[in-house]
Amino acid sequence: MNASPDLHALTGAYATHALPEPERAAFERHLAECPACTQEVAEFHATLARLGSAQALVPPPGLKAQVMAGIGEIRQLPPVTDPVGPAPRPARLGRRWPRLALAACLALACGLGAVAVQQHNEAARAGAEASRLRDQQASFNRLLTSPDARTSTAASGAAVGTVVWSPSRSQAAFLATGLPALPQGRTYELWFNDSGTMRPAGLLPAGDGQLLLTGRIDGAVGVGVTVEPSGGSAHPTGQPLMLLPLA
Template identity: 50%
Template sequence: MTTTDLHALTGAYALHALPDDERAAFERHLAGCSSCAREVAEFTATAARLALAASVPPRPALRERVLHRIGTVRQLPPGTAPLHRVRRAAPRGRGAARWALAACLAAAVGLGGTAVWQYERARDARHDAARAERQAEEVAGVLAAPDARSRSVRVAGGAGTLVVSASRDRAVFMASGMMRPPSGKVYQLWFDDGGTMRSAGLMDPGRTTQAVLMQGTVDGASGVGITVEPAGGSRQPTTTPVALLGMPPA
């Protein structure tokens, strides 16, 4: 199985449609691929929304039916013969009642669990969508700010542009055509606070063109750096920067 094949399995994995061997291989790949992790989360949220839209709430009478069944099924006293013997000797009606009780209980548990799962996934999807929308609005606000200023640099085989708005005290880094980082690595952005590097977030390792709202305020930083770090990022830079930019001139 190739890396390309693994990247194409996000939808099937989210729907629990992979055989055991492919699922195990994909989960190993998923641990180091944030792009696939994001797609799996998006597919899962979408599937949950579709399931929630198609779900049917249990009838109010279901609880009463289950409680009524419990009251009509007699428990076996201590020392009674093994259950399989009792089942063979039991009248047909009593066995049917027990199977009906089991079916009712299974339905109640299944419907309740499904409803909780759907609610949690739908809630998470709403939060993710709201967060993405807020971030997109902030990126657009910085780029469209009247005092926005920019500086560009060649980086990792592509181009990078830093856009800063003093009025918003925020910065956006736009990448175009950058090479993907090595497997298990990620590009990390940093603010240079007079020689002390402050993390400003991670770039998406699965995208060569992107606009990233840098985390935190500019707060007087003198420049920006980009390093290659382990997946998940680092507290401080661990490699030589692949690019360093001074702040754009006013």
């Protein structure tokens, strides 16, 4: 069967379950007779599996959420009083008591205020990180469902890296599993290979993770991975651990 060229462009959308029913049925009929699309769908499924396990967002502890939700509404418990009545106090302490109570209240208020500010800042940072991860995931999804999305995979020992790219979007992403943990002060850096000239494309914070590469593909023929000092380098300082072709 000579399939319409449009069917060959639906591999990414099919793998992410983004096709409406008529197109899905037509593509599955095409898939039964097209080994190239079958292989590409299998590669997309493997990439999506790595996407699901590469990076997880750890929510803030439940206690922190409860404190932040109730800090402006829950009143302080009243002091416990002795039913028999307070014991007699020396006159000097009685005269000093209002000032001591005021000082204690001020110290408590300052302490609670500092805790509230710290918790607010931590919650804001967690919210910003969650928003960043959601935006990154949305960008990954748009890249994966691009009609011309392609994948390339390479291995180095137990480590496996996959590049997903779209020529029409001039955008690429990298997913890794099994990269060894690095000592303090070292990080993995990604590079676009511009026919032998390596162009920085971002830092991978951990051995297992995903990264939307910075910069456009702009004719790059591949993507490389090196180990660099924390903060990255302008040029590779060692041999690439992986070189993945964009072909």
